[in-house]
Every structure is written in C-alpha cells, then in structure tokens.
Amino acid sequence: MALQNKTGLYYPSQTLDPEIDIEEVIFSQNIISRVLHGYIGIMVPLGILIGITILAIIIRKRICHQNMENMDFYLLSMAVTDLTIILYSLTAITRPSYMEITNLACGAISSLFNVSYFTSQNLLLLMFLTMIAPNSSTLRSLTAMVNHNRLATLSVTVLFSVLLSLLATSLLGTHKDLHTTTFCQLDPLNAKPEYDLVKFTAGFCFPTLLTLLFFLLLVYQLRQAEDSTVKENVQAQKVTLLHVVVMFASRLFYNVMLIRRTSLKLCVLSMSPIEELLFNTAELVLFSGSSLNLLFTLTLHGPCRLGIWKGLHFLKKLCCKSQTYDGVEMLSSAK
Incomplete structure (x- = not known):
C-alpha cells in the first residue's frame, strides 16, 4: 500500500497498481538488488x-x-566530504525496498546529505580555481587570499553549502505532515518539483557551467604559455582534473533522472518500473563517484602515493624480520 504523497508520484514496486506489469517490477527489483550488492560489497x-x-x-x-x-x-x-557521502549512501541498504520513516526524519537526513553534496562540488570548484589562478594576473590576488586564509575559505564554502541545503529543505513541501510516514530517499520522492529544480540548478547546472568556464581558461593558458610552468602545474594537480571528470560523469546520470522525475510530477504521470530501476542505479552511480575520487587521490597525489610505498616497505621489513626470527628459532631447536 502506498504511503501518502502529495506530489502524486509513487514507486511502482510499492504501489503494485493493476496497470503495472508485475514481471517488469520483479525484473527491475532483481537488477536493483544485484547492483546494490555490488556497491555495498565493493565500493563502500x-x-x-x-x-x-x-x-x-x-x-x-x-x-x-x-x-x-x-x-x-x-x-x-x-x-x-566523500567519506560522509559514502556513509549517507548506507541509507540505500534496504533496496529494492525503501526506508519507512517520518517526513521529519527524512527531511533531516536529506538536509545533512545535501550539505556534503554541495560542499564537495564547491570544494572542487575552489581547487580548480586555485589551479588556474596563479597563471592569470587578474585572479592571482584572489588565489593568494584563498591560500593564506584556507580555514576561512573552507568555512565560507561549508556555510554556503549549508545555506543551499536549507533552501532546498524549505522547498520539500512536507512541513505540514512532519510526522507522517513516507518512503524515504536522500532526495525524497514526495518532495515538490521546486526542490528538484533547486537541487539540479545549484548542485549541477551552475557548477558545471563554472567548471566549463575554468576548463576553457585552462586550455587558453596552456596554448598561450611560453614556458613549461603552466604544464608542470597542471601535471602536479592532475588529480583535480580527474575529480572533475568523475564528479561530472557520476552526477550527470543522476541529475538527468532527477529532471525526469520532476517532469513526471509536473505532468502528473506515473513512474514506470524501468524508470525506478534507472533512478536507483543513478543514485548508486552518484555514490560510487565518491569512492572513485578517493581512489584517484590515493594513487595520483604524490604524498599519498609516497605514504603507501612507505607503508608497504614497512610491512615488508616486518615480514622479513618475522621470517628471520622464525628461521633462527628453528635452527636453535634443531641444535
């Protein structure tokens, strides 16, 4: 039985409407379950x-x-930030079913998740800016201020993300039914279309446009550079570029499905089992982007890579010492 939802949009797997093909529902739920097991077993x-x-x-x-x-x-x-997003992704562990909690609890979880969601995007823009700014006379003073006041810059970034999250939460439209039980996702299905549009605009559209602008500026700098300073700077911070690519790819699929969900609400249409499958898959792809970003940081960032080699070398020395000690002990017992 479907729980109350004022947007009129429901999960096919939870309503079991007579017009819905049960075989499609079973198929989509099987796929969702398999994808979830892969994500929980590997990526998390x-x-x-x-x-x-x-x-x-x-x-x-x-x-x-x-x-x-x-x-x-x-x-x-x-x-x-990526670690917190991975931890929030554990709310999907009930798939192909959904958490049944109150609108108040669902809104609180969604708000906290959005803080991490917006913060990761804004931090990446900041990192991209500091990568290109030293080679631009107009932005050099800005990056100097950012680099000398890192904690203040981070605080402003987080505060801005909190404000965006509060704005999105205020548009959920569930304030009159806070204690009503609902099927909950990190972006609630029963949220008003305005919530989805703000999430898409502030969390993907504007950041993507800024990223494209920064990328064009970087390409221009690389073409105009007379020495190798710019290329060396890009090479040293290639992990930032990979983060940009991963975040764009993982969030593109998710935001396309978010806009599709919004169109269903605005046109008062029903969600098909395949669309439910795609939306759940897009959500897990979004979460996987955080794990991939962490992997690229560990393998491509110099200090992290050096730390791994030191750790492996230390373990190798421990193993060698242990084998030497065991060999000496065996010789002593043989005598």
Whole structure:
C-alpha cells in the first residue's frame, strides 16, 4: 500500500497498481538488488578504507613536517566530504525496498546529505580555481587570499553549502505532515518539483557551467604559455582534473533522472518500473563517484602515493624480520 504523497508520484514496486506489469517490477527489483550488492560489497568498503588511509597519511605528514600544502589541505577536505557521502549512501541498504520513516526524519537526513553534496562540488570548484589562478594576473590576488586564509575559505564554502541545503529543505513541501510516514530517499520522492529544480540548478547546472568556464581558461593558458610552468602545474594537480571528470560523469546520470522525475510530477504521470530501476542505479552511480575520487587521490597525489610505498616497505621489513626470527628459532631447536 502506498504511503501518502502529495506530489502524486509513487514507486511502482510499492504501489503494485493493476496497470503495472508485475514481471517488469520483479525484473527491475532483481537488477536493483544485484547492483546494490555490488556497491555495498565493493565500493563502500573500498571507499571507506581508502578514505581513512588518505586522512592518516595527510594528517601524519602535517604532524611530522609541521606544515600542510594547499593541495593537501583541500584534498583532505574533499576526502572527509566523500567519506560522509559514502556513509549517507548506507541509507540505500534496504533496496529494492525503501526506508519507512517520518517526513521529519527524512527531511533531516536529506538536509545533512545535501550539505556534503554541495560542499564537495564547491570544494572542487575552489581547487580548480586555485589551479588556474596563479597563471592569470587578474585572479592571482584572489588565489593568494584563498591560500593564506584556507580555514576561512573552507568555512565560507561549508556555510554556503549549508545555506543551499536549507533552501532546498524549505522547498520539500512536507512541513505540514512532519510526522507522517513516507518512503524515504536522500532526495525524497514526495518532495515538490521546486526542490528538484533547486537541487539540479545549484548542485549541477551552475557548477558545471563554472567548471566549463575554468576548463576553457585552462586550455587558453596552456596554448598561450611560453614556458613549461603552466604544464608542470597542471601535471602536479592532475588529480583535480580527474575529480572533475568523475564528479561530472557520476552526477550527470543522476541529475538527468532527477529532471525526469520532476517532469513526471509536473505532468502528473506515473513512474514506470524501468524508470525506478534507472533512478536507483543513478543514485548508486552518484555514490560510487565518491569512492572513485578517493581512489584517484590515493594513487595520483604524490604524498599519498609516497605514504603507501612507505607503508608497504614497512610491512615488508616486518615480514622479513618475522621470517628471520622464525628461521633462527628453528635452527636453535634443531641444535
């Protein structure tokens, strides 16, 4: 039985309307279940393990060397944000079913998730800006201010993300039924179309346009550069470019489905089982983007890569010592 939803849009798997093909519902639920098992079994533990490793390496470097480079600082912030997104993704563990909680609880979870969602996008824009700004006289003063006030810049970024999240939450349209039980996702299905449009505009459309602008500026700088300084700077921060590609690819699919969901609400149409399958898959692809970003940070960022090699070398020495000790012990017992 469908729970109350004022938008008139329901999950086919939860309503079981007579017009819906049961075989399609069963097929889509089987696919969702398999995709979820793959995500929970591979991407979640991989992302959490890599994220904790990145935090340990960068924090240890800060303690040992008493300084933290700008790239380390922003990648550390991105790692924390990606880790929180992975943790929020555990709310999807009930698929192909959905969490049944109150609108109040669902709105709170959605609001907290959106803070991480917007923060990751804004941090990436900031990292992209600091990569191209030193080579542009008009932006050099701005990047100098950003680099000298990193904590203040991060605080402003998070505060801006909180404000965007509060704006989106205010448009959910569930304030009159806070204690009514609903099927909950991180972007609730029973949210008003205005919520979906704000999420799409502030979380994907504008950031993508800014990213495209920064990318064109970077290409222009590379073509106009007379020395290798610009190319060396890009090579040193290639992890930022990979983050941009991964975030765009993972969020494009999700936001296309978000807009499709909005069109169904505005046109008062029903969601098909295939559309439910695609939306759930897009959500898991979105979460997987955070795990991939963490993987690229660990393998491509110099200090993280060096930290991994040191860790492996340390483990190798421990194993060699253990084997040597066992060999000596066996010789002693033989005598």
